[in-house]
Amino acid sequence: MSYLIRNAHFLVIHIPIAMLLFSFVFDLLATILKKKDWHIAGLFCLVIGTLGAIAAVITGPEGERNPLFPQHELFGKLTMMLSILLTLVRLGILWRKKVDIGKNLVYLLVMLVGVGLLSYTGHLGGKMVHPDRSQMHKGQVQQQGGVGQENTNRPTGIPKTSGEGSR
Template sequence: MIELPEFIRTEVYHPLSVHFPITLLLVASLFKLVGIWIPTPTWRQGGSLLLALGVVGIWIAIYTGNLADGIVSRQICDPTVLKTHENNAYLTAWFFSGSLLLDLINRFDLLSGKILRILVVLVMLTGSGILVYVGHLGAELVYEQAAGVNVPSGDCAGF
């Protein structure tokens, strides 16, 4: 069997694309939370920018996760962990997408006020909690089930 170079294996794209949205969305949540008490443009607009970039990133991560699914699901012992990871990733993406929609509604003054800003933060914090769980499941897939990991032969002949 011919081994593909590491950068061509589609299951590798997911870990490459997932870490930025995790960071962006968690920091965006922090910015928006601080922005409730310190309503400066740095916190509010910074949080909005990080949220928008994170939402784009999380949908890219879901796309690349779907690319990896067909390959990884055949290699792991417990596919229910993968399915739970996938389902909660979608839930996370929808929570943050909803937050972005509410944030845009607030930004363009369709509805505004402190209650809407607090609602945005609450939805983001809920999404953050689920995001941490999704990350835990992803780590479990990689470190306990070797999902997407190239396991070398016993004699390491491929190196």
């Protein structure tokens, strides 16, 4: 059980990545293909993705030493706040006016910005956990981990890859 608690962030992050992206895709395709029911799927994915974004921010590690961490944390919180705002606005308008704004161009553009924030946040997180070893020179120790330095950003319990920390 302690493994799950220590690594909750690495387990939870895939929920907002998938759901917020699919929310945008469902709403965009529903608008293009005139499939009104697909907006329901878009709304469902938005709600689940927003809950996942909240969980991802809450479970994120604190005090990370990686130089990319402050930026990753900032973009993660921005993604979460934008998804909360989009969810509240969409549900509020649906509840009060019985209109789903999933096909609204402004909504779709703001959602696209959210997908961009989400993608960049994931990119930064990925760079912290999986540094680009092709850019490292033998014997050079870089802040993001690599040959000759233990990768402390790897989730607990994941085995080392060949060459990692062995020199």
